[in-house]
Structures are given as structure tokens and as C-alpha cells.
Amino acid sequence: MLISILLLILFVLSFIGFLRIINFYYFQKDxxxxxxxxxxxxxxxxxxxxxxxxxxxxxxxxxxxxxxxxxxxxxxxxxxxxxxxxxxxxxxxxxxxxxxxxxxxxxxxxxxxxxxxxxxxxxxxxxxxxxxxxxxxxxxxxxxxxxxxxxxYHQTEKFYEQFSLYSNLIALLGIEIGKFSNPLGVGNGYxxxxxxxxxxxxxxxxxxxxxxxxxxxxxxxxxxxxxxxxxxxxxxxxxxxxxxxxxEGLKSLFMGWAKNMASGATNTSLFCVMIITSILSLSFIIPTKLAEGIINLNALSIALYSLLYMIYSTALYICARSIGSFGFLTCLLFPIFSSFYFAIFFSSVVIKLFKLRINWRGRLIKVK
The missing domain is CATH 3.90.550.10 (Spore Coat Polysaccharide Biosynthesis Protein SpsA; Chain A)
Structure with a gap:
């Protein structure tokens, strides 16, 4: 019962986030x-x-x-x-x-x-x-x-560039655009x-x-x-x-996002953090539960989490296609791309925590 309630809360918060993106890109014509x-x-x-x-x-x-x-x-x-x-x-x-x-x-x-x-x-x-x-x-x-x-609009040409999907999505949510009370207002930076x-x-x-x-x-x-x-x-x-x-390649993409991701996260509002955490949590929970259902041959679990998987993938794709040239296959394989985001984020946390220097554009940058 507790797991069901938690899952419901995560879905509600996630879809508030998805709806903010949809509201901003699809409905703000005037x-x-x-x-x-x-x-x-x-x-x-x-x-x-x-x-x-x-x-x-x-x-x-x-x-x-x-x-x-x-x-x-x-x-x-x-x-x-x-x-x-x-x-x-x-x-x-x-x-x-x-x-x-x-x-x-x-x-x-x-x-x-x-x-x-x-x-x-x-x-x-x-x-x-x-x-x-x-x-x-x-x-x-x-x-x-x-x-x-x-x-x-994020134009991509090579497959590895699809790994920027979640980083772009989180950046948009973190700046608090698309709020229903003030859809064109930016609440956190620019x-x-x-x-x-x-x-x-x-x-x-x-x-x-x-x-x-x-x-x-x-x-x-x-x-x-x-x-x-x-x-x-x-x-x-x-x-x-x-x-x-x-x-320049996957390494450049990884370090480009990692250099400031953790710093940005600490300057985001609590409600936005909850929305972002929910979206990322579901990207892990849904495929994990689906895999458990398949392993245990639980037909009800397979049906439920397959449905949730498709709902999440579709919502992600509706947002992704407005953010950049991110394909449906990328959104369908979201566990791979969210895992890459987690790798970037935790690398960014380590860089910030230990005040490491990274080489960016031929210059050593100290992340504070």
C-alpha cells in the first residue's frame, strides 16, 4: 500500500513537470x-x-x-x-x-x-x-x-548527442518555466x-x-x-x-554537463527538486519493477508496469521533441539515457565536493 501511494505521488509530481514543458512549448502562442x-x-x-x-x-x-x-x-x-x-x-x-x-x-x-x-x-x-x-x-x-x-532548440546530428536529453529537460524544469500561474516568467536564473x-x-x-x-x-x-x-x-x-x-564527442558532452550540474542543483527551489527527483526516480523504478514482474512471471505486474512504461515514454517524447531533435527510440530507451544522466550528476557532485579542476576548452576550471 505504501509503495502504491509513493508511486502515485511520484507520478503526480512527474506529470506536473511534464505538463509545465508542454504548457510552455505547445500552448504559449499569445x-x-x-x-x-x-x-x-x-x-x-x-x-x-x-x-x-x-x-x-x-x-x-x-x-x-x-x-x-x-x-x-x-x-x-x-x-x-x-x-x-x-x-x-x-x-x-x-x-x-x-x-x-x-x-x-x-x-x-x-x-x-x-x-x-x-x-x-x-x-x-x-x-x-x-x-x-x-x-x-x-x-x-x-x-x-x-x-x-x-x-x-537542441539540434543533434550524432547518436551520442541524444544523451543530452535528460540534462536539457532538467535544465528547463530547474529554471521554472511553464508554471500555470506565470508560464512565460522565469523563476530561477536564465x-x-x-x-x-x-x-x-x-x-x-x-x-x-x-x-x-x-x-x-x-x-x-x-x-x-x-x-x-x-x-x-x-x-x-x-x-x-x-x-x-x-x-567534439561523448567525453566533451559528459564534462560539459558535469562541470556545473551539481552547483545548479543546489540553487533550485524545493518544489522543482521534488519534480525533478520524481521524474528521475520513475525512470529507475518503472523498468526495475517491470523486470521483476518478468522474472517472477507476474502477469499483473507485467501489464501494469508495461502500461506505466509506455505512458512515461510517451510523455517524455512529447516534451523531448519540443526541446530538440530527440527521437522516440531515445525516449523508449529512457532507462539508458537517465542512467547516463545519473553518471553525469554524481560525477558533478564529486567534482564539486572535492573542489576538483576539470579541463574545459583548454583551461583548467575549478568547480566551487
């Missing part, structure tokens, strides 16, 4: 907040060894009058990031010209901000790229008050790959410089903004804003 058209926007791209990604981004940025400038902030790259950026007309700033002993994404973003001219600042990761009508969509939905963040903010609001809280020591700058800066009364909104990507993460 963006209910006051909008405005800015006078000018400065695009700021922090970049370290991004020669394999940044060209696609720069090619996809349209030449429209409202875009004041494209600033690529080179964080001591050792590849052709600088020359590729200049080739596409971007202005290149070097972090070392402003901070000799410091580097990292936060410092690069701040260097871009203090050297920008636009009324609005748009921070974009180098692995993002835009479809043709993306900027029309963005410019039509800039909030009159507050900041705008978008989680790009999405680092795409963040648009009014210049005065950015500097009001000290910008990225105020969170330079944090590896989860998107969460920490987002919280500072909310505490200062600056709302953060998010809108669906509509497959117009995309990114491809970790094309």
Missing part, C-alpha cells in the same frame, strides 16, 4: 506581456576556442539596422576564433587587454558589455545559430520591462545561450562582473536581477533559435 522595440542592440559573444562553431553563428546573424554591433570577446583562444570572427565583420575584443589575470565566460561577457554601445545587450553563446525569421520573432517579443531569455537585457538593468546589478567567481553565472545573475525587481521572461524557440552542443 505572449501576454507589454512589448517594445529597442533603439539598438549590441550582440556580445563570449568565445574561447570556438572555431568549429562560431562561423555558423556569425553567418546566421542578419544585417539589420537595429543591430548596432557584433562583439566577439576572445577569451584567450588558441585557435582561429579571432580570424574567423573578423572575416564576418565582427569586432573582436580580447579579455587579456582588460583583465590580465582573469578569464572565463563571466569576465568575457562583462568585457563585451562595458565596450558596447547598444540600448540592449544580447549575450549569445558561440554554439547558437539562427534561422531566417528568428530576429523578426525576437524583435516582436522584447518585453517593455524586464529581460528576455530563450532556450535554443538560459545562458541567449539572454537579452536592457543596458541600464544589466549594470544596475553589476552585470557578469558581480558573479565572476560562479560557474553558474546564469543562475546567480538571474537571481540578482529578480531581487532587484527586474523580471525575466522566456518564449519558446519555435525552432528559429538553435544550438548544437558538444560536437
Amino acid at each position: 505572449l501576454k506581456y507589454n512589448k517594445r522595440k529597442p533603439k539598438s542592440i549590441s550582440i556580445i559573444i563570449p568565445a574561447r576556442n570556438e572555431e568549429k562553431r562560431i562561423e555558423k553563428l556569425l553567418r546566421s546573424i542578419p544585417k539589420v539596422e537595429i543591430l548596432e554591433e557584433v562583439l566577439v570577446v576572445d577569451d584567450n583562444s588558441t585557435d582561429n576564433t579571432e580570424s574567423i570572427s573578423r572575416k564576418y565583420g565582427a569586432k573582436v575584443l580580447k579579455v587579456m587587454d582588460f583583465y590580465l589575470e582573469k578569464g572565463g565566460k563571466s569576465i568575457a561577457c562583462y568585457v563585451g558589455a562595458i565596450n558596447s554601445k547598444g540600448e540592449y545587450l544580447l549575450f549569445i553563446d558561440a554554439d547558437v545559430f539562427f534561422e531566417d525569421s528568428a530576429f523578426k520573432y525576437i524583435l516582436e517579443n522584447i518585453p517593455e520591462e524586464g529581460a528576455l531569455t530563450i532556450m535554443p 538560459f545562458g545561450p541567449f539572454f537579452l537585457i536592457k543596458r541600464e538593468d544589466y549594470f544596475k546589478v553589476g552585470g557578469h562582473k558581480s558573479v565572476e567567481d560562479s560557474i553558474i553565472e546564469d543562475i546567480m545573475l538571474g537571481k540578482k536581477l529578480v531581487r532587484a525587481g527586474i523580471k525575466i521572461y522566456s518564449i519558446p524557440h519555435k525552432k528559429l533559435i538553435k544550438f548544437r552542443m558538444y560536437p
Whole structure:
């Protein structure tokens, strides 16, 4: 009886999480907040060894009058990031010209901000790229008050990239989008790959410089903004804003997610933690109980957990296809992909607990 009640609670919490994702991506067509058209926007791209990604981004940025400038902030790259950026007309700033002993994404973003001219600042990761009508969509939905963040559609090309499914799902849930009371409001940080903010609001809280020591700058800066009364909104990507993460291989994908996962988990609300824990718990409990039923030849157990398996897989797929190019087979084999997520998470906990350094983009990063 107790197990049945626990299972019911886990299912209810899990489906609250799934419904938040579905609500955000499938039902938020009328963006209910006051909008405005800015006078000018400065695009700021922090970049370290991004020669394999940044060209696609720069090619996809349209030449429209409202875009004041494209600033690529080179964080001591050792590849052709600088020359590729200049080739596409971007202005290149070097972090070392402003901070000799410091580097990292936060410092690069701040260097871009203090050297920008636009009324609005748009921070974009180098692995993002835009479809043709993306900027029309963005410019039509800039909030009159507050900041705008978008989680790009995760474009995958190789099979190993499917292992990012749960990491993406948890990231979306952790930032608390899709709540029925405020579906477009972001309750916990913002999405680092795409963040648009009014210049005065950015500097009001000290910008990225105020969170330079944090590896989860998107969460920490987002919280500072909310505490200062600056709302953060998010809108669906509509497959117009995309990114491809970790094309270098499975090791890069693993370490890319592991470097900040545990830190992000400790900065998530209790209710969100309960939702995320429920989704992950069911990904283990359902296949385990199904396997037990098969081993014990228990027809009732096999029927029940087969049904629950298909319900979970289907709900996961409905969410997954809106997040990125994740296939139904991936969702059907969810125990494999959730196990990979657990491996990343526990590695992240060990890295954080023992304050280990990891090699990221040719630089040793200490996870605090």
C-alpha cells in the first residue's frame, strides 16, 4: 500500500513537470506581456576556442539596422576564433587587454558589455545559430520591462548527442518555466545561450562582473536581477533559435554537463527538486519493477508496469521533441539515457565536493 501511494505521488509530481514543458512549448502562442522595440542592440559573444562553431553563428546573424554591433570577446583562444570572427565583420575584443589575470565566460561577457554601445545587450553563446525569421520573432517579443531569455532548440546530428536529453529537460524544469500561474516568467536564473537585457538593468546589478567567481553565472545573475525587481521572461524557440552542443564527442558532452550540474542543483527551489527527483526516480523504478514482474512471471505486474512504461515514454517524447531533435527510440530507451544522466550528476557532485579542476576548452576550471 505504501509503495502504491509513493508511486502515485511520484507520478503526480512527474506529470506536473511534464505538463509545465508542454504548457510552455505547445500552448504559449499569445505572449501576454507589454512589448517594445529597442533603439539598438549590441550582440556580445563570449568565445574561447570556438572555431568549429562560431562561423555558423556569425553567418546566421542578419544585417539589420537595429543591430548596432557584433562583439566577439576572445577569451584567450588558441585557435582561429579571432580570424574567423573578423572575416564576418565582427569586432573582436580580447579579455587579456582588460583583465590580465582573469578569464572565463563571466569576465568575457562583462568585457563585451562595458565596450558596447547598444540600448540592449544580447549575450549569445558561440554554439547558437539562427534561422531566417528568428530576429523578426525576437524583435516582436522584447518585453517593455524586464529581460528576455530563450532556450535554443537542441539540434543533434550524432547518436551520442541524444544523451543530452535528460540534462536539457532538467535544465528547463530547474529554471521554472511553464508554471500555470506565470508560464512565460522565469523563476530561477536564465538560459545562458541567449539572454537579452536592457543596458541600464544589466549594470544596475553589476552585470557578469558581480558573479565572476560562479560557474553558474546564469543562475546567480538571474537571481540578482529578480531581487532587484527586474523580471525575466522566456518564449519558446519555435525552432528559429538553435544550438548544437558538444560536437567534439561523448567525453566533451559528459564534462560539459558535469562541470556545473551539481552547483545548479543546489540553487533550485524545493518544489522543482521534488519534480525533478520524481521524474528521475520513475525512470529507475518503472523498468526495475517491470523486470521483476518478468522474472517472477507476474502477469499483473507485467501489464501494469508495461502500461506505466509506455505512458512515461510517451510523455517524455512529447516534451523531448519540443526541446530538440530527440527521437522516440531515445525516449523508449529512457532507462539508458537517465542512467547516463545519473553518471553525469554524481560525477558533478564529486567534482564539486572535492573542489576538483576539470579541463574545459583548454583551461583548467575549478568547480566551487
